Amino acid sequence: MSEDLMSIREMSRSFGVTPRALRFYRSSDLLSPLRRGQSRLYSKSDRARLKLILRGKRFGFSLEQIREILELYNPAEKNLSQTEAALTTARERLADMKQQYLELGFAITDLEEQIEEGEAALLKLRALAEAAPSEEK
Amino acid sequence: MSEDLMSIREMSRSFGVTPRALRFYRSSDLLSPLRRGQSRLYSKSDRARLKLILRGKRFGFSLEQIREILELYNPAEKNLSQTEAALTTARERLADMKQQYLELGFAITDLEEQIEEGEAALLKLRALAEAAPSEEK
DNA sequence: CGTTACGTTTACGTTTACGTTCGCGTAAAG
DNA sequence: CTTTACGCGAACGTAAACGTAAACGTAACG
Numbered sequence A, B: 001m002s003e004d005l006m007s008i009r010e011m012s013r014s015f016g017v018t019p020r021a022l023r024f025y026r027s028s029d030l031l032s033p034l035r036r037g038q039s040r041l042y043s044k045s046d047r048a049r050l051k052l053i054l055r056g057k058r059f060g061f062s063l064e065q066i067r068e069i070l071e072l073y074n075p076a077e078k079n080l081s082q083t084e085a086a087l088t089t090a091r092e093r094l095a096d097m098k099q100q101y102l103e104l105g106f107a108i109t110d111l112e113e114q115i116e117e118g119e120a121a122l123l124k125l126r127a128l129a130e131a132a133p134s135e136e137k
Numbered sequence C: 001c002g003t004t005a006c007g008t009t010t011a012c013g014t015t016t017a018c019g020t021t022c023g024c025g026t027a028a029a030g
Numbered sequence D: 001c002t003t004t005a006c007g008c009g010a011a012c013g014t015a016a017a018c019g020t021a022a023a024c025g026t027a028a029c030g
Helices: A008-015 A019-027 A044-058 A063-073 A080-131 B008-015 B019-027 B044-058 B063-073 B080-131
Strands: A034-036 A039-041 B034-036 B039-041
Touching: A008 A019, A008 A044, A019 A044, A044 A063, A044 B080, A063 A080, A063 B080, A080 B044, A080 B063, A080 B080, B008 B019, B008 B044, B019 B044, B044 B063, B063 B080
Parallel strands: none
Antiparallel strands: A034 A039, B034 B039
């Protein structure tokens, strides 16, 4: 029951990040695993946060931006103005993400078309190579 | 007709990037504006490329990855194996982007929910502040 | 013709996000 | 009890993506 705790190695392997990265996130207050003796132990909530961190990174957000969003996720112990500020930045990020979502859709279509063009060009190149084999080692 | 050419200032302003960035992209072979006299002039194709560059950046791709994709966009002067390589990396990027698209959709939903929770928490905090006004400067 | 404005290249500085030792503590294995 | 393995934090190193500053060309303005 208390054994949903993972060592740094286990975290590292199951998320595909280095131990160094995990320590870095802790020192940046992005993660706060328990300290048992000399070691750190990562709970379910730490895993949820890490998931968000890695997701944010994939979308091109800086760790700083990600940290601001994460502050929204523990509304305890926070006062009013801090919560307000977190909400404001979260709304901005949300707007960014929606914009990105749209653009990403277009970019995917674009790239698909471009790949098709590239494939067509490739066929022509191969045809030419067949017709006039200039250099064969 | 040849006046779809822009100076570095115009580019800078219309895309919201610094001249320094444009020069950096040129020195990285991401852009290749004409050299007229001492200056550089950016064509329509340069603008298209820059658009792709900035878009790629927003999705968290490195300039190096972006450069590989861009190579797909001028299938001229390229040989067979180069085009094949470009296609391969482009397909990989496309897969990444589709994955990102899905994740981004989930992330947006998540964040929306989280914002609603935050708003609820805010209302409670305000209610408490009304009931027991402890500190008012 | 001097100055102001904009452009160039070159070189070095800076920030972000870790990688790479390092010296140390601890814990298990032999 | 030593060796081996893992973990920690501190310090320094590094690659990417520019920013900043220096030294210079040129064009136009008054």
